[in-house]
Amino acid sequence: MPGARQLTLPGEPVQGEPVNVTPASVAEAATQHDALRGQAAPPYTSSRRALGQYFTPDVIVEFVYDALEAVRPELVRPAIIDPACGDGAFLGTAIERSVTTPERIWGIEKDAAIAAAWDESGLLARLDGRLVLGDGLDSTALPSHMREGQFDLVVGNPPFARVSCSDVPGGERFLTWRRFAAGRTRGRRRGRPVKVPLEALFLERFAELAAPGGTAAIVLPDGVLANRRLAFLRQWLLTGFTVHAIVAFPRGVFSKTGTTAKTNVIIFSKQRPDPGRCSLLADVDGREPVLQAARRVAQSLRGLQVAQA
Numbered sequence: 001m002p003g004a005r006q007l008t009l010p011g012e013p014v015q016g017e018p019v020n021v022t023p024a025s026v027a028e029a030a031t032q033h034d035a036l037r038g039q040a041a042p043p044y045t046s047s048r049r050a051l052g053q054y055f056t057p058d059v060i061v062e063f064v065y066d067a068l069e070a071v072r073p074e075l076v077r078p079a080i081i082d083p084a085c086g087d088g089a090f091l092g093t094a095i096e097r098s099v100t101t102p103e104r105i106w107g108i109e110k111d112a113a114i115a116a117a118w119d120e121s122g123l124l125a126r127l128d129g130r131l132v133l134g135d136g137l138d139s140t141a142l143p144s145h146m147r148e149g150q151f152d153l154v155v156g157n158p159p160f161a162r163v164s165c166s167d168v169p170g171g172e173r174f175l176t177w178r179r180f181a182a183g184r185t186r187g188r189r190r191g192r193p194v195k196v197p198l199e200a201l202f203l204e205r206f207a208e209l210a211a212p213g214g215t216a217a218i219v220l221p222d223g224v225l226a227n228r229r230l231a232f233l234r235q236w237l238l239t240g241f242t243v244h245a246i247v248a249f250p251r252g253v254f255s256k257t258g259t260t261a262k263t264n265v266i267i268f269s270k271q272r273p274d275p276g277r278c279s280l281l282a283d284v285d286g287r288e289p290v291l292q293a294a295r296r297v298a299q300s301l302r303g304l305q306v307a308q309a
């Protein structure tokens, strides 16, 4: 990956190292960081809640790429996709940081009003034909040569919302869809529309889009890590993939964009887990500015990768 530094081992890999950031300092750092980059306010629409339109502060986007650089320093011109790309925060940053070349970057967005921002920001011109207005869960939304299993990096912050199973194109292929659909055909809920957590479907979709050995970084709410009804999904993730890191952010991170959801970034590769490997579990919660904390997490991750190489 261009821009990767010479790797040095900062010490023994640490699991669960606490990184201190207060919600106040997080919000402050996110604001300053966005102001520095001249980021315009995202074009929120009336479908905001239904489509989970809470955009990622640049500070988190930068962290995700720092962390991916640490996990996959060897990548050259990776193919990247954000299947719920909104105004394109992850895609624009991939161009700015020269993570790859623009012709290797793809994005999908469902809401035409949000997609209108691509034109204003110039992203549409740079990613000509590779920004798709469609459903990120729909395997036919992309051209056939760029579908499942083609992307070296799958990045993004998918919508956190509940959708009817009947609204998910090809939903039966997702384990989460099948579990939820099966659970509602019995008892009191019989006959009611079956609703499913969209973010859980997107976790599966990120894995589906990744190439064998490819890596995904996904922002998810706490529920995916803690909700008992999603235990099957955690088992699916932990037994089928290599989880490099789970970084928990405090509530303040997304407050500027209108949600107090507690979020995490999960970074995993599409390869069977190696029992000897460690994962980095970091809780970003304390007094340090978020950018500094995030960089420190990425540094620990880099140490972990080198130690295991």
Ligand SMILES: C[S@@+](CC[C@H](N)C(=O)[O-])C[C@H]1O[C@@H](n2cnc3c(N)ncnc32)[C@H](O)[C@@H]1O
Pocket: 051, 052, 053, 054, 055, 056, 082, 083, 084, 085, 086, 087, 088, 089, 090, 108, 109, 110, 111, 114, 134, 135, 136, 137, 156, 157, 158, 159, 160
């Ligand atoms: C949480 S926002 C994040 C946007 C962007 N990835 C970011 O990090 O700033 C989720 C985006 O997904 C879009 N969305 C919702 N459902 C979708 C779907 N089924 N397919 C593609 N995009 C969808 C929403 O309109 C919204 O723009």
